Amino acid sequence: MLAALSLLLVCQLIGEVFVRWLALPLPGPVAGMLLLFLLLVLRDGPDENLRHTSQGLLQHLSLLFVPAGTGIVLHFSRIGEQWPALVASLLLSTLAALLVTAWTMRLCQRLSEGEEK
Amino acid sequence: MSGPIGEIWVYLAASPLLGLTVTLLAYQVAHALYRKSGQHPLANPVLIAVAILGTLLGLTGTAYETYFAGAQFVHFLLGPATVALAVPLYLQFRRVRKLLLPISAGLLAGSATAVVSAVAIARLLGADSATQASLAPKSVTTPIAMGIAEKIGGLPSLTAVLVICTGVFGAIVGERAMAAIRVHDPAIRGFAMGVAAHGIGTARAFQINEQSGAFAALAMGLNGLLTAALLPLLADFLLK
Numbered sequence: 001m002l003a004a005l006s007l008l009l010v011c012q013l014i015g016e017v018f019v020r021w022l023a024l025p026l027p028g029p030v031a032g033m034l035l036l037f038l039l040l041v042l043r044d045g046p047d048e049n050l051r052h053t054s055q056g057l058l059q060h061l062s063l064l065f066v067p068a069g070t071g072i073v074l075h076f077s078r079i080g081e082q083w084p085a086l087v088a089s090l091l092l093s094t095l096a097a098l099l100v101t102a103w104t105m106r107l108c109q110r111l112s113e114g115e116e117k
Numbered sequence: 118m119s120g121p122i123g124e125i126w127v128y129l130a131a132s133p134l135l136g137l138t139v140t141l142l143a144y145q146v147a148h149a150l151y152r153k154s155g156q157h158p159l160a161n162p163v164l165i166a167v168a169i170l171g172t173l174l175g176l177t178g179t180a181y182e183t184y185f186a187g188a189q190f191v192h193f194l195l196g197p198a199t200v201a202l203a204v205p206l207y208l209q210f211r212r213v214r215k216l217l218l219p220i221s222a223g224l225l226a227g228s229a230t231a232v233v234s235a236v237a238i239a240r241l242l243g244a245d246s247a248t249q250a251s252l253a254p255k256s257v258t259t260p261i262a263m264g265i266a267e268k269i270g271g272l273p274s275l276t277a278v279l280v281i282c283t284g285v286f287g288a289i290v291g292e293r294a295m296a297a298i299r300v301h302d303p304a305i306r307g308f309a310m311g312v313a314a315h316g317i318g319t320a321r322a323f324q325i326n327e328q329s330g331a332f333a334a335l336a337m338g339l340n341g342l343l344t345a346a347l348l349p350l351l352a353d354f355l356l357k
Binding site for chain 1: 136140141143144148162163166167170171174175181184185188189191192194195196197198199200201202203204205206207208218219220222223224225226227228230231234235236238239240241242243244245247248252255256259260261263264265267268269272273274275277278279281282283286287290291294295298300302305306308309310312313314316336341342345346349350352
C-alpha cells in the first residue's frame with residue numbers, strides 16, 4: 001500500500017511541477033492522472049498493490065468532496081441572487097448534454113453501419 | 118459560554134481534531150441514510166453531509182475557515198484520488214477500444230454541449246462571470262471540476278455542489294431521456310450518462326447493467342480529461 005500511495009503522490013507532484021513549469025492551464029492532479037495512465041500503458045496495467053490502493057481511495061471518493069462542498073456556506077448570498085440562472089443552466093444543460101451525446105453516437109454508428117453494407 | 122464547557126469549546130474550536138471528526142461522522146450518517154433509501158439519487162451522501170455540516174457551522178457560529186483547518190486533511194486526499202482515477206480509466210479503456218469513432222464523436226459533442234450551454238444559459242439569465250465559471254465544468258467529476266473551476270476564476274466549493282446536483286439530476290432523468298429519443302443500446306445510454314452526469318450518472322448506469330456502467334465510467338474519465346485540457350484554453354473566449 002505504501003508503494004502504491006507513494007506512486008500516486010509522486011505522479012501528483014510531477015504533475016503539479018509540470019503544469020507550473022510550463023504554465024499549462026491543466027489542474028496538476030489531472031496531469032498526474034495522465035502520467036499514471038501512460039505508466040499503466042507502458043507497464044501493461046496496474047499491479048495488485050496499485051489496484052487495491054486506488055480502489056480503496058476511490059471507494060470513498062464522495063467523502064473527499066465534503067469539506068470543499070461545505071464551503072457552499074460562503075456563497076449563500078450569491079446563490080440567493082442568481083438562483084434562477086443556476087437552476088435553469090444546470091437542468092437544461094445536463095439534459096442537452098445527455099441528448100447530444102446519445103444522438104451523435106447513434107449517428108456515427110449508423111454511418112459506419114451504412115459503410116459496411 | 119463560560120466555565121469548563123466554555124474552556125473545552127475554546128480548545129476544540131482551535132484544534133483541527135473537531136473539524137476532521139465531524140466531517141467523518143457527518144459523512145457516515147449521510148451514507149447510512151443513502152443506503153437506507155435504497156441508494157436513491159436524491160439522498161446523495163455528499164448533499165446530506167454538506168447539509169449537516171452547514172447547519173452545524175450555522176448553529177455554533179463557527180467560521181468555515183476554522184472548520185476547514187481540520188477538514189483539510191480529508192480535502193488533501195482529493196489530489197491523489199484524482200491521480201488514482203487513471204486506474205479505472207485504463208481498465209475501461211482496454212475494454213472499448215473498438216468503438217473509437219462513436220465514442221470520440223459523442224464525447225466531443227457532449228462535452229462541448231455541456232460546457233457551452235451551461236455558460237450561455239447562465240449568462241442569458243444574468244449570472245456573473247464567477248457563477249458562469251463555476252457552472253462551466255458541472256458535468257465533470259468533482260475533483261477535476263474543482264481544479265478546473267479554480268483555474269478559470271470560478272468558486273471551487275460552488276462548483277462542487279453544482280456538480281453533485283448535476284449528477285443527481287442526470288441520474289434521475291437519464292434513462293427517461295434516452296427512452297424518449299428511443300436510444301436503447303446500453304453502451305450509448307451509459308456513455309451519455311457518464312458524459313453528462315459523471316460519477317453519479319455512472320453509479321446509476323451500473324444499476325441498469327454492467328455494460329452501461331463500464332461505458333459510463335469511461336465517459337466520465339474521458340470527459341474529465343477533455344474538459345480539463347480544453348476549458349481553461351477557451352475560458353477567456355467563453356466567459357464574460
